Amino acid sequence: MPYTIADMHDLDRTDPLARYRERFSLPDGVIYLDGNSLGALPRAVKARMDEVVATQWGEGLIRSWNTHDWIDLPDRVGDRVGRLIGAAPGTVTVADSTSVNLFKALGAALRLRPGRRVILTEKGDFPTDGYVATGLAELMGQGHEVRFVAADELASALSPEVAVLLATEVNYRTGARLDMAALSAAAHAVGALTIWDLCHSAGAFPVDLGAVDADFAVGCGYKYLNGGPGAPGFVYAAVRHHADLRQPLTGWLGHAAPFSFAEDYRPAEGIARMRVGTPPILSMQALDAALDAFEGVDLREVKAKADRLFSIFTAAVAELGLSLATPADPERRGTQVSLRHPEAYAVMQALIGRGVIGDFRQPDIMRFGLTPLYLRYEDVWAAAGILREIITSAAWDRPEFRRRAKVV
Amino acid sequence: MPYTIADMHDLDRTDPLARYRERFSLPDGVIYLDGNSLGALPRAVKARMDEVVATQWGEGLIRSWNTHDWIDLPDRVGDRVGRLIGAAPGTVTVADSTSVNLFKALGAALRLRPGRRVILTEKGDFPTDGYVATGLAELMGQGHEVRFVAADELASALSPEVAVLLATEVNYRTGARLDMAALSAAAHAVGALTIWDLCHSAGAFPVDLGAVDADFAVGCGYKYLNGGPGAPGFVYAAVRHHADLRQPLTGWLGHAAPFSFAEDYRPAEGIARMRVGTPPILSMQALDAALDAFEGVDLREVKAKADRLFSIFTAAVAELGLSLATPADPERRGTQVSLRHPEAYAVMQALIGRGVIGDFRQPDIMRFGLTPLYLRYEDVWAAAGILREIITSAAWDRPEFRRRAKVV
Numbered sequence A, B: 001m002p003y004t005i006a007d008m009h010d011l012d013r014t015d016p017l018a019r020y021r022e023r024f025s026l027p028d029g030v031i032y033l034d035g036n037s038l039g040a041l042p043r044a045v046k047a048r049m050d051e052v053v054a055t056q057w058g059e060g061l062i063r064s065w066n067t068h069d070w071i072d073l074p075d076r077v078g079d080r081v082g083r084l085i086g087a088a089p090g091t092v093t094v095a096d097s098t099s100v101n102l103f104k105a106l107g108a109a110l111r112l113r114p115g116r117r118v119i120l121t122e123k124g125d126f127p128t129d130g131y132v133a134t135g136l137a138e139l140m141g142q143g144h145e146v147r148f149v150a151a152d153e154l155a156s157a158l159s160p161e162v163a164v165l166l167a168t169e170v171n172y173r174t175g176a177r178l179d180m181a182a183l184s185a186a187a188h189a190v191g192a193l194t195i196w197d198l199c200h201s202a203g204a205f206p207v208d209l210g211a212v213d214a215d216f217a218v219g220c221g222y223k224y225l226n227g228g229p230g231a232p233g234f235v236y237a238a239v240r241h242h243a244d245l246r247q248p249l250t251g252w253l254g255h256a257a258p259f260s261f262a263e264d265y266r267p268a269e270g271i272a273r274m275r276v277g278t279p280p281i282l283s284m285q286a287l288d289a290a291l292d293a294f295e296g297v298d299l300r301e302v303k304a305k306a307d308r309l310f311s312i313f314t315a316a317v318a319e320l321g322l323s324l325a326t327p328a329d330p331e332r333r334g335t336q337v338s339l340r341h342p343e344a345y346a347v348m349q350a351l352i353g354r355g356v357i358g359d360f361r362q363p364d365i366m367r368f369g370l371t372p373l374y375l376r377y378e379d380v381w382a383a384a385g386i387l388r389e390i391i392t393s394a395a396w397d398r399p400e401f402r403r404r405a406k407v408v
Helices: A005-013 A018-023 A043-059 A061-067 A070-084 A098-112 A127-140 A151-157 A180-189 A270-274 A281-294 A299-316 A344-353 A377-392 B005-013 B018-023 B043-059 B061-067 B070-084 B098-112 B127-140 B151-157 B180-189 B270-274 B281-294 B299-316 B344-353 B377-392
Strands: A092-094 A118-122 A145-149 A162-168 A193-197 A216-219 A234-237 A336-340 A359-361 A365-369 B092-094 B118-122 B145-149 B162-168 B193-197 B216-219 B234-237 B336-340 B359-361 B365-369
Touching: A005 A377, A018 A043, A018 A281, A043 A061, A043 A281, A043 B043, A061 A070, A070 A092, A070 A234, A070 A270, A070 A281, A092 A270, A098 A127, A098 A162, A098 A193, A098 A216, A098 A234, A098 A270, A118 A127, A118 A151, A127 A145, A127 A162, A127 B127, A145 A151, A151 A162, A151 A180, A162 A180, A180 A193, A234 A270, A281 B281, A299 A336, A299 A377, A344 A359, A344 A365, A344 A377, B005 B377, B018 B043, B018 B281, B043 B061, B043 B281, B061 B070, B070 B092, B070 B234, B070 B270, B070 B281, B092 B270, B098 B127, B098 B162, B098 B193, B098 B216, B098 B234, B098 B270, B118 B127, B118 B151, B127 B145, B127 B162, B145 B151, B151 B162, B151 B180, B162 B180, B180 B193, B234 B270, B299 B336, B299 B377, B344 B359, B344 B365, B344 B377
Parallel strands: A118 A145, A118 A162, A162 A193, A193 A216, B118 B145, B118 B162, B162 B193, B193 B216
Antiparallel strands: A092 A234, A216 A234, A336 A365, A359 A365, B092 B234, B216 B234, B336 B365, B359 B365
8 A cells, every 4th residue: 555544634634625525515424436427416506406496486487587597597507617618608508418419519510511421439438429420310311320430540530521520538438538639630630520528528627629629519417517417418519610500409499589489490699509498497507506616626626636536546456456447647538447347346336335436337347436526535545445345355246236226 | 347256265165176276385476377388386396306406416426316216217207297198107208308309209200101201280389399390301301391281271281191290289379279189080090190299288187198099299397287497398109109119319318228338229118218318307306296286186177177267367358358369169278368469568567567477479469377276266366357457557558568578
């Protein structure tokens, strides 16, 4: 063990992010290393939900669409998300799930590249991206091909037949991070557009969509943004595409004048044309309140702390001989640790039984999310110690740990 | 005035639905006649949201997908909605907006009628239905035509080239109700499928999708179902279509084994294949709690009371010479009263200023929703009296009532 608990206490004491932990409500007896799957509860959410339910809905009723400006909530929350991902005001809106947002972005992107037939994406990415792309290609019936290649082959697979590079910056299983700037430049060099899936990026570390000249992006509200289970996702479109942007889910709230109830669809100006139907206000208000937890936070410090947590955790379990699925180079990864074990599912269940919550990903991956706003150095150190005990004593080797839950 | 306040008190005293009013939290000083736009707050929602936020999310964290069975919530809430619309268990799921659900249902329906090119719909329906249909037709690029005809021409416009009859049972502006049984039979007689938009039906009066042999249906969670602002919508598909149902929004939660993270999309069995991405759990939990307000309620009694409220309201304003846009025949309408006035917007603002909340619809319609679970006879009688005062004194004729709000 290269570190002691005293080292951890020192690190926590001098941690510039330590003060943000009190912005979260965390259960006793749990070390939560799954904030990359469902973020912890920000304290501000409870008061907001009370107010939204009792006052805005209960008292204000329909009037709150105006008086509490529910109607602009998607774009207002979008701008707040935008500040975390380097997106200019007016380029991000929040609503629908990531999958639905991806359908919109991809539909819009393909229409901007009518002569091209290839959607290039990474083999082994979170599968909804491939499912949505394949479903859209089939629906359009124009012979679009979804081409899956390994991460390190994406750049060389870019060619003038590629309409869109659809790529997730950080792989959900391994935590490996693509070079968004280089791939964006390479895509643009052959005339292709980019759609970046930021599900494991937004709120985890600095992202600068403007600097990398991204065309479109989508992402998740309930992971590092802590918006609550099933929080709506976000979608970004660069300003240069707004005028010509036509997305295929033409619902009434994306209309230029939704309350004119005109027969013909006329898209709203700007990012608002990415809206479809009435958005889930309660879930979106929770996300808006959750974003308060990022006020004053420097995401460079978040990434730096995540990297130190990574080093401490991996050093503490190094002797176990588990294979590290996550790149050792901090520049080439997000903020998770993925370790392989042939009985990863059972080991994770044993960990959860001891109060250390991470998750399992097929076929052999234990995934630990590092969320510096509410994780202490001592937490990660303790979690590693419990993992060591479980592995060395084979405490995972019990039938109840092998029984699969519905959601794994 | 054909009625007195004493008559109203008598009616309220003997009303079998009167006891359900206490299931709702209603603001003082307001008569709420807009439950057809945003339903009032059911009391059960507050406690549920407290528990979901603090316990399920805050304490349970990611584990609640299993321990609180979030994963099956869409289909569980779907079955509860299904009981209100005559849908068999396993045929309704809840998630996404009505617009997105319509896209799925229409995409699936068109695929089931590959040789046909016409989507028949009503001119003057809520426009999102036409927008979505037009957007989908354009995306598919197979020459589908969205044919808009007047309500009374729908039956005669059915022909063997019609793939889908897409119709809203109750028109949002007028409250006129289509004959769902007759139109469904006529559609089937020419081999067309039906998609029924139940936004102004579900929870308002008895609907029996099984009896009319409906193919697909969609509807809204935040109007008569009282699920809160932007509550997720629902989608229904008849069992006979499940095996062949392919809908175009192929997201990971519609996969047969979402947690296998398989590369190829394989649709789930049954209605679960209408799922797309992670649903907004907070908003869906609110809808689930809201549905408690329907426990033990007989929707035939709800419609009967709505019809009596309709008679009282219209009789009380009859002398004003306002034109009634809603059919007088109870069988041919839903549960709203729509009245025309050349200055309908200003009149409605004046009403709202007096605590009577209805809404305005272009170009000249004042819309009053009748929601018998939380409206008393005396409320509707009082509202009519205030409308009479405003019209007879021209109290609406002031600049502040003519200034349009963002949402109207």
